[in-house]
Amino acid sequence: xxxxxxxxxxxxxxxxxxxxxxxxxxxxxxxxxxxxxxxxxxxxxxxxxxxxxxxxxxxxxxxxxxxxxxxxxxxxxxxxxxxxxxxxxxxxxxxxxxxxxxxxxxxxxxxxxxxxxxxxxxxxxxxxxxxxxxxxxxxxxxxxxxxxxxxxxxxxxxxxxxxxxxxxxxxxxxxxxxxxxxxxxxxxxxxxxxxxxxxxxxxxxxxxxxxxxxxxxxxxxxxxxxxxxxxxxxxxxxxxxxxxxxxxxxxxxxxxxxxxxxxxxxxxxxxxxxxxxxxxxxxxxxxxxxxxxxxxxxxxxxxxxxxxxxxxxxxxxxxxxxxxxxxxxxxxxxxxxxxxxxxxxxxxxxxxxxxxxxxxxxxxxxxxxxxxxxxxxxxxxxxxxxxxxxxxxxxxxxxxxxxxxxxxxxxxxxxxxxxxxxxxxxxxxxxxxxxxxxxxxxxxxxxxxxxxxxxxxx
Amino acid sequence: xxxxxxxxxxxxxxxxxxxxxxxxxxxxxxxxxxxxxxxxxxxxxxxxxxxxxxxxxxxxxxxxxxxxxxxxxxxxxxxxxxxxxxxxxxxxxxxxxxxxxxxxxxxxxxxxxxxxxxxxxxxxxxxxxxxxxxxxxxxxxxxxxxxxxxxxxxxxxxxxxxxxxxxxxxxxxxxxxxxxxxxxxxxxxxxxxxxxxxxxxxxxxxxxxxxxxxxxxxxxxxxxxxxxxxxxxxxxxxxxxxxxxxxxxxxxxxxxxxxxxxxxxxxxxxxxxxxxxxxxxxxxxxxxxxxxxxxxxxxxxxxxxxxxxxxxxxxxxxxxxxxxxxxxxxxxxxxxxxxxxxxxxxxxxxxxxxxxxxxxxxxxxxxxxxxxxxxxxxxxxxxxxxxxxxxxxxxxxxxxxxxxxxxxxxxxxxxxxxxxxxxxxxxxxxxxxxxxxxxxxxxxxxxxxxxxxxxxxx
Numbered sequence: 001x002x003x004x005x006x007x008x009x010x011x012x013x014x015x016x017x018x019x020x021x022x023x024x025x026x027x028x029x030x031x032x033x034x035x036x037x038x039x040x041x042x043x044x045x046x047x048x049x050x051x052x053x054x055x056x057x058x059x060x061x062x063x064x065x066x067x068x069x070x071x072x073x074x075x076x077x078x079x080x081x082x083x084x085x086x087x088x089x090x091x092x093x094x095x096x097x098x099x100x101x102x103x104x105x106x107x108x109x110x111x112x113x114x115x116x117x118x119x120x121x122x123x124x125x126x127x128x129x130x131x132x133x134x135x136x137x138x139x140x141x142x143x144x145x146x147x148x149x150x151x152x153x154x155x156x157x158x159x160x161x162x163x164x165x166x167x168x169x170x171x172x173x174x175x176x177x178x179x180x181x182x183x184x185x186x187x188x189x190x191x192x193x194x195x196x197x198x199x200x201x202x203x204x205x206x207x208x209x210x211x212x213x214x215x216x217x218x219x220x221x222x223x224x225x226x227x228x229x230x231x232x233x234x235x236x237x238x239x240x241x242x243x244x245x246x247x248x249x250x251x252x253x254x255x256x257x258x259x260x261x262x263x264x265x266x267x268x269x270x271x272x273x274x275x276x277x278x279x280x281x282x283x284x285x286x287x288x289x290x291x292x293x294x295x296x297x298x299x300x301x302x303x304x305x306x307x308x309x310x311x312x313x314x315x316x317x318x319x320x321x322x323x324x325x326x327x328x329x330x331x332x333x334x335x336x337x338x339x340x341x342x343x344x345x346x347x348x349x350x351x352x353x354x355x356x357x358x359x360x361x362x363x364x365x366x367x368x369x370x371x372x373x374x375x376x377x378x379x380x381x382x383x384x385x386x387x388x389x390x391x392x393x394x395x396x397x398x399x400x401x402x403x404x405x406x407x408x409x410x411x412x413x414x415x416x417x418x419x420x421x422x423x424x425x426x427x428x429x430x431x432x433x434x435x436x437x438x439x440x441x442x443x444x445x446x447x448x449x450x451x452x453x454x455x456x457x458x
Numbered sequence: 459x460x461x462x463x464x465x466x467x468x469x470x471x472x473x474x475x476x477x478x479x480x481x482x483x484x485x486x487x488x489x490x491x492x493x494x495x496x497x498x499x500x501x502x503x504x505x506x507x508x509x510x511x512x513x514x515x516x517x518x519x520x521x522x523x524x525x526x527x528x529x530x531x532x533x534x535x536x537x538x539x540x541x542x543x544x545x546x547x548x549x550x551x552x553x554x555x556x557x558x559x560x561x562x563x564x565x566x567x568x569x570x571x572x573x574x575x576x577x578x579x580x581x582x583x584x585x586x587x588x589x590x591x592x593x594x595x596x597x598x599x600x601x602x603x604x605x606x607x608x609x610x611x612x613x614x615x616x617x618x619x620x621x622x623x624x625x626x627x628x629x630x631x632x633x634x635x636x637x638x639x640x641x642x643x644x645x646x647x648x649x650x651x652x653x654x655x656x657x658x659x660x661x662x663x664x665x666x667x668x669x670x671x672x673x674x675x676x677x678x679x680x681x682x683x684x685x686x687x688x689x690x691x692x693x694x695x696x697x698x699x700x701x702x703x704x705x706x707x708x709x710x711x712x713x714x715x716x717x718x719x720x721x722x723x724x725x726x727x728x729x730x731x732x733x734x735x736x737x738x739x740x741x742x743x744x745x746x747x748x749x750x751x752x753x754x755x756x757x758x759x760x761x762x763x764x765x766x767x768x769x770x771x772x773x774x775x776x777x778x779x780x781x782x783x784x785x786x787x788x789x790x791x792x793x794x795x796x797x798x799x800x801x802x803x804x805x806x807x808x809x810x811x812x813x814x815x816x817x818x819x820x821x822x823x824x825x826x827x828x829x830x831x832x833x834x835x836x837x838x839x840x841x842x843x844x845x846x847x848x849x850x851x852x853x854x855x856x857x858x859x860x861x862x863x864x865x866x867x868x869x870x871x872x873x874x875x876x877x878x879x880x881x882x883x884x885x886x887x888x889x890x891x892x893x894x895x896x897x898x899x900x901x902x903x904x905x906x907x908x909x910x911x912x913x914x915x916x
Contacts, residue, residue, distance in 0.1 A: 003467075003468055003533070009465070146835055173880075175881070176831050176832075176837055177832060178832055370634060373634050376565075377535075423626065426630070
């Protein structure tokens with residue numbers, strides 16, 4: 001039997017992040033100011049983000065050097081292992097070879113620290129001493145809390161109130177790493193106070209928490225705002241995943257026919273897929289698959305349009321596949337995939353046919369996740385379980401067609417804080433949330449694509 | 459800066475387990491039958507354990523070969539990383555070098571699968587198809603559930619009822635891996651039914667759960683019983699930890715002055731320490747430190763005596779340091795360290811002065827654990843946090859004495875399922891459970907050391 005996992009020494013941590021914008025056949029459209037309809041410039045973003053991150057957001061260089069201090073933190077868990085899924089292959093009885101990159105070995109349990117660490121570094125370099133963000137169930141907030149602690153920054157997390165009350169463990173994790181966590185809506189911001197005044201019992205929402213975190217950062221010179229997905233620089237920081245995987249597959253003497261990842265905002269998918277898409281753009285044969293929930297089918301059902309990034313219409317207008325900024329997906333357990341839009345870079349790649357998307361129901365996803373856990377040991381996060389299911393399906397298709405494929409996917413995190421979801425599945429209590437067509441139609445009608453700005457090619 | 463972690467390829471997984479019994483200056487006394495006072499023989503154990511494990515229990519060979527099928531499962535997470543705690547050293551401002559072996563990368567999150575996998579393998583080889591065990595908070599039960607699944611065995615876990623109801627996540631983990639979990643006392647055994655009849659609302663205890671699991675295995679020919687600590691063969695299986703650490707320190711060009719681990723039943727401590735004690739017995743300079751809770755000070759306060767392994771007086775009599783089989787330690791969060799006794803092998807090594815023990819209060823332990831988490835990222839399990847605290851204290855002492863030491867400890871698991879304990883600590887709600895002297899005195903008086911059997915040297 002060949003190796004089960006391929007590990008690399010710390011010297012193999014990539015020296016740079018890969019910026020796919022440099023190689024895309026069509027660059028994504030610019031983000032627009034909702035008032036003027038003009039592209040958003042560095043000055044618009046400066047109150048929220050340090051200049052280095054703004055420059056990364058618009059960079060056209062293929063490689064952005066990773067600062068030594070960031071690579072030093074990456075050493076705490078990187079390079080992450082690449083597994084050959086021998087036991088899953090046997091369980092499936094497939095002729096295909098299946099590999100997965102496992103990002104759950106980070107202290108926060110997911111890929112999120114890859115960008116949290118980079119962002120905390122640049123915020124500190126820019127002389128700010130504090131960082132604010134929002135979090136739903138806490139996956140992103142805990143990654144940022146860890147990163148802020150390692151760079152000596154204060155960290156303020158606005159956590160959606162219903163999660164704050166019902167899922168205290170991620171909150172405890174953030175506080176253990178020194179973050180200050182408050183239930184959103186809170187008394188700490190104008191937007192929070194306004195909502196509490198009209199609805200004292202508001203359970204909160206990611207949209208409200210974003211408003212609070214942005215307001216916090218905008219009003220304090222010592223504070224930067226931090227986002228865990230969607231933006232170009234966030235996806236950029238995740239590309240260490242795919243670069244390591246390329247090197248590890250080379251050790252195994254393999255190159256994939258299929259690369260898959262789950263997509264919410266898009267950062268873990270991009271992190272694995274972009275370095276492989278570079279090869280595909282250069283002419284190499286490769287299928288790239290984005291796995292999303294049927295309850296929030298942004299890429300498979302949403303049109304490509306200019307839309308707000310948040311429910312509250314506070315953000316710039318973003319060119320992306322979207323189900324409409326007022327679309328509220330059902331409460332599936334993969335909370336990280338419940339986003340009405342998706343990263344502009346990924347949207348453009350789907351539009352250009354370089355990435356294909358599929359959507360799956362929650363029950364099928366958990367069935368594959370349990371199958372995976374019983375074969376490989378690791379219990380996948382519900383988000384990552386979408387990629388697992390996509391691969392199970394792809395292997396079955398290949399077997400039916402008599403093909404032997406080499407499949408790679410991103411197991412972006414573990415499910416230690418999602419065992420309640422597994423419990424619901426095993427007891428038969430899991431809902432599938434088949435989305436009514438009329439609800440999608442209604443959401444789609446609400447999107448009014450804005451005219452493109454002058455001088456922007458399509 | 460030198461490497462943060464030293465990883466080894468799968469080919470470096472040890473070929474054998476190290477049996478310290480072969481090298482000890484004084485072998486431990488035999489385990490005795492409580493009725494006859496005679497040493498327990500293979501026939502007494504055969505209803506519960508497969509023969510291979512019974513032979514390992516009494517083996518005098520220094521090396522026991524690890525079956526290929528067991529090494530193949532170990533590949534899923536072994537070799538585990540050895541970390542140089544650069545950031546903790548800076549946080550402490552110490553001149554000492556601190557290394558830690560991290561066992562939390564196993565799918566169950568602790569060192570426990572090292573023996574669970576071996577036991578499941580031998581049970582399967584012996585033609586039995588089912589395995590039973592008890593579990594408190596679920597750390598051991600989840601390791602055995604995983605191992606049973608990987609070898610195609612049914613697994614029945616008797617889980618202490620209060621944990622079953624209050625800590626459902628470990629239960630969900632066991633069920634995800636296919637185990638059948640029941641709250642103990644249960645209706646499934648005579649001993650469970652008897653307790654339910656007299657106390658229908660019994661919260662259960664580890665003692666009761668042991669009785670149920672043993673009865674289950676004793677009454678079914680298809681079933682073996684499995685224990686997660688204390689026994690010789692369990693400690694044996696854990697020695698992969700220390701053997702890997704020796705090889706990793708060699709890569710780092712280091713050998714420790716001090717090796718530390720937390721001790722409950724003793725298996726993670728033994729796993730790291732025994733291969734280093736082999737060097738010490740051979741004449742190498744080395745201090746070996748066992749870290750236990752002040753709330754259950756077995757090694758620091760308990761006499762060496764023959765005592766029952768369980769509260770219910772069902773087990774053979776075990777020669778060990780003990781606080782008395784009816785000693786009920788206060789409810790500290792490090793549930794895995796709440797055992798009245800400790801492994802005979804470790805007891806003998808303490809008696810012979812090869813291992814030294816210290817006991818710490820819970821608040822001090824969590825203070826060090828939070829300090830560790832904020833420096834190194836990983837959040838320690840409350841059990842492992844005792845080793846962290848022991849090392850923090852040892853480094854401070856070395857600095858005060860102007861010494862530069864090389865310290866190694868076992869970080870035996872992560873605290874993802876113990877964040878409620880961190881929450882209590884951060885809010886100042888943690889009790890220290892200073893044990894009243896009279897309670898210890900009372901417990902100690904209850905121990906009646908039995909006469910040693912004829913022909914056994916002391």
